[in-house]
Amino acid sequence: MSFLTIVFKNLLRRRTRSLLTIAGIAIGIAAVVALTSIAWGFEKSWEQAYRARGTDLVVTKITSQSPMPAPFNEKFAADLLKLPRVKEVSGLLTDLISIEDAPTTLVFGWALDSFLWDHLKVVKGRKPSGDDEKAVVIGTVAADMLRKSIGAKIHIEADEFTICGIFESTALVENGAVIMSLRQLQRVTENTGKVNFLNVKLEPGSTQEQVESLRKTIKERFAGFNAFTSSEVAQSNTAIQAAKGMSWATSLIALIVGAVGVTNTMLMSVFERIHEIGILLAIGWRRSRIVRMILYESMALSFLGGLAGVALGFVAIKVIQTTPMIHGKIEGEISAALFGLAILVALALGVFGGLYPAVRGSRLSPTAALRYE
Amino acid sequence: MSAVLIEVRDVQRSFDEGRVQALRGADFTIEEGEFAAIVGPSGCGKSTLLQLLGALDEPSEGEILFRGKSLLEIPDLCRFRAQTIGFVFQSFHLLPTLTALENVQIPMFEMPWSAAERRRRATELLKSVGLGERLHHLPPKMSGGERQRVAIARSLANEPQLLLADEPTGNLDSANAKRVMEHLQSIHQQRGMTMVVVTHDWNIANFADRVIRILDGRIISDNRT
Structure with a gap:
């Protein structure tokens, strides 16, 4: 008989209670898995968008926390072009706009001759032909969401535009967006001559050190501006930070509820077994072994709850992705790292929830515990 | 004359802040290899004395020496109990979810023995108390006599x-008690x-060499037979 045999036999005594505790932990872990997966997926989709555009650095103005950086003069692009190894600089304007009945939609304004268009695959129609044309292209997911096709009219703020093309992008976040010429979006949002992002493309073959050096130069030379790599810009995005913050806050609440459940179960289990713990102490078990036995029991519950929670969380992600608000915009990230994180969190929950009952059980006096019935 | 194993020096034990005096000054020695019985009516302090001898409790006054060293x-003390003392209780105190074989192995976790060694020793001990055929039975499925024999095997x-x-x-019952x-x-x-x-039972005390x-x-x- 191994030590773990005793642990599992103890858990099997009160099967219903053990199962209910496992279910409670599973729900908490499922919440962590689903929310973290979506937050990570959200971040990843933005990162993909910048990578797909071929952007090496993204320059924005340092502003207070808001979903989109504040617009600045587009002529700043010319200053960046003078820096070493900079091949192209493309200014763009991005905004979140509520379009007709659809939820808030990302609207991009891109210069029509910009390299930003290169990665888009226009599956139907064409891109706008000139800055004066009141036309937009929409992503495949946006087309579904807005229930619009080529030639249809679309109302953005007070203006009416014609859909001239439908595109597909490798970046999920762009597929749910509407893109028009930079001039048109500047006019619609009353930001004439302004952009809120500058996408910088370096000479081919630029090394990581050269990208880093350019980033430092921009930050030092242009006060009030910041330069990010594509992964950093996703991380620094306020919306992504808010999504991650929300996911952690909700996860934390779920975990606290889970930990209280584990503590309650293990305390009940200790109170029920006071007499037995007395026997174990009387026949020579060290107090540390009693602590270990109770901690292993709570960790076993948490581990099983963690496994069930991961499975439940993955199902929840699939369900959430089918909801109209999320569909096509965010793809939850299901990875080994997330699985590992969930199991680690579950085990930590077991240790945290089991510690007090374990210490309490180990501190019993053997004579008092033996008398206890 | 054998060496002294236990020396009890003017041991007193009180409870409830001195309101209950369970032991009022016990003085005696137990020699190595001795079989002693402590006899008295219910509530006379004999179980308290046994718990003190077994290092489960501490005296309020006086001291107990084991091979000349104060407890x-x-x-x-957990390790001391595990390696030095075997306990047999009136209510058997077996773990109900573990088989006879598993119950006997419980104290062995404190010894540097492998799982196979623990199993081998437990099997031998159960055979020695006539329970070789009941290794995998749970205590609730065993008779009182069998349970106490499992407890004896565990104490060894x-x-x-x-x-x-x-x-x-x-x-x-008397037949099982005799066995x-x-x-x-x-x-x-x-x-x-x-x-x-x-014990409170003179028939049981008579099995011992000293009462x-x-x-x-x-x-x-305090009489030796």
Whole structure:
């Protein structure tokens, strides 16, 4: 008989209670898995968008926390072009706009001759032909969401535009967006001559050190501006930070509820077994072994709850992705790292929830515990 | 003359801030290889004395020495109990979810033995108390006599130097009580193990070589047969 045999036999005594505790932990872990997966997926989709555009650095103005950086003069692009190894600089304007009945939609304004268009695959129609044309292209997911096709009219703020093309992008976040010429979006949002992002493309073959050096130069030379790599810009995005913050806050609440459940179960289990713990102490078990036995029991519950929670969380992600608000915009990230994180969190929950009952059980006096019935 | 294993020096034990005096000054020694019985009526302090001898409790006054060393000076009493003392209780105190074989292995976790070694030793011990056919039975499915024999096997698990039995036949009929006492007597004779049995029953006390009578927390007689 191994030590773990005793642990599992103890858990099997009160099967219903053990199962209910496992279910409670599973729900908490499922919440962590689903929310973290979506937050990570959200971040990843933005990162993909910048990578797909071929952007090496993204320059924005340092502003207070808001979903989109504040617009600045587009002529700043010319200053960046003078820096070493900079091949192209493309200014763009991005905004979140509520379009007709659809939820808030990302609207991009891109210069029509910009390299930003290169990665888009226009599956139907064409891109706008000139800055004066009141036309937009929409992503495949946006087309579904807005229930619009080529030639249809679309109302953005007070203006009416014609859909001239439908595109597909490798970046999920762009597929749910509407893109028009930079001039048109500047006019619609009353930001004439302004952009809120500058996408910088370096000479081919630029090394990581050269990208880093350019980033430092921009930050030092242009006060009030910041330069990010594509992964950093996703991380620094306020919306992504808010999504991650929300996911952690909700996860934390779920975990606290889970930990209280584990503590309650293990305390009940200790109170029920006071007499037995007395026997174990009387026949020579060290107090540390009693602590270990109770901690292993709570960790076993948490581990099983963690496994069930991961499975439940993955199902929840699939369900959430089918909801109209999320569909096509965010793809939850299901990875080994997330699985590992969930199991680690579950085990930590077991240790945290089991510690007090374990210490309490180990501190019993053997004579008092033996008398206890 | 054998060496002294236990020396009890003017031991007193009170509870409830001195309102209850369970032991009022016990003084005696137990020699290596001795089989002693502590006899007295219910509530006379004999079980309290046994718990003190087994390092489960501490005296309010006085001290107990094991091989000349005060129990109060032993840093790890759990380890001391595991390696030195075997306990047999009136209510058997077996773990109900573990089989007889598993119950006997419980104290062995404190010894540096492998799982296979633990199993081998537990099997041998159960065979030695006539339970070779009941290894995988759970305590609730066994008779009182069988359960007490499992408890005896468990008390011998770590090859203790002292076996303490608290009313070992208290929950048994006379036939089973006799059988259990014969087992204890045989263990004492074969292994030369020091044993102290607490009982209220003179028939049980008569199995021992020495009878210490206790009344109202005081030793009133101490006779060797």
